[in-house]
Amino acid sequence: MNQHASHCKADLSHVNTWIFDLDNTLYPSTSRLFDQIDVRIGQFIAQLFNVDELEARKIQKTYFREHGTTLNGLMTQHGMEPEEFLDFVHNIDFSPLKPSAELEAALNRLPGRKLIFTNADVPYSRKVLARLKISHHFEHIYDIAAANYVPKPYPEAYDLLIKRFEIDPQKSIFFEDIARNLVPAAARGMTTVWVRGDDNWVLPGNDEAKPDYETDDLVAWLDNATSDP
Template identity: 45%
Template sequence: MRPDTHRADLRHIDTWLFDLDGTLYPAESGFLDAVVDRMTDFVEKVTGLPRDEALKVQKAYLAEHGLTLKGLMLHHDVDPDDFHAIFHDLSLEALAHDPDLLAQLGRLPGRRLIFTNADDRHAARVLERLGLGHLFDDVFHIASTGYEPKPSAAAFSAIGAAHDIAPASTAFFEDSARNLEPAAGLGMTTVLVGPYAEQSTAPFVQYRTRHLAPFLRDAQLKEAA
């Protein structure tokens, strides 16, 4: 049976954590590629390196710190507001409403939270464009964690404390497998989303799906009280 048609048992879940970029819209949209291109432009400018070398630095900071921005802050004294500003005029034309996803998110029992390494303004723009903003109780963004990005333990500790999260009744949806590992360690149910999800063999990933809406549609959910 294909992972994205497997009927997941999520009847114990009443807190739903969702990553934003690459999770609430398909990677095929190309929007995330545009985000990465802007980021490379910024790294190129800050470091003075040729583009191919700047891209290597960008990837190295991502691998080491979980977020390119963190490396830029530590090694180049970059102001996070200056970094985030480069995305605030990015075209959102590649993103479209998904009525099925809206419906499936709307039927989830309990709290729905965004847990993103992006900033609040970027998250607000994307959610508004997707027509999903009203479905979430909060957006826990990078400043909310004191600029400690996923997958750091500090990021999970921050959202856990802010929202009194009980891991055993929480599901976390991500397009990055590495960000699911600490969630699994805490006892959360983990769902890897996106075009590479089915290829993952990570033992801490419980469910894998290429597309979010069909997975939620088929999942077993807690009945309304």
């Protein structure tokens, strides 16, 4: 399919589980919230290894490309405990996030349960959802700790999600801003939607992604998909 929202009305009558990534998916990437986290990750690495900003950036992006997240690279390569890292990088200003009546209405129209699937942790996710005033829509937050610190796009994280919440992949849909993270979901039978932001994620595995749908406006896509024929 691989269609833009304005060109294709999706048939989602089979869907009973709606799975959403958090960052740059449920809020627009133009809020630049994740830019703050990106800076904090660089600062953490610079302090940890006593390197300058440029070298820290290299380490950060190498681990992100090769291990799914910078945290996973630090844990795999250096045996680092995750809590200190997560607390540090998520200590940011959440004020750029604003509630959206349109998002609230779109989520309210979705039948079935709604889940968050994020490489962040629960405390951070709760703050984001609270700022957006949409916490009440989501039955569970499946975070990096729940996935045993195995991040997207590793298949194990998806298998555990499916098992833990008794998800029928054929009756679920996954929304995500990083294309490569859709590949394991599609392989398990989920309908996939790539929520494209203004960031150019040039990552290994992105070219393997063949999402069922693409959009640069989640709310508009949901409105179109759930509107009366």
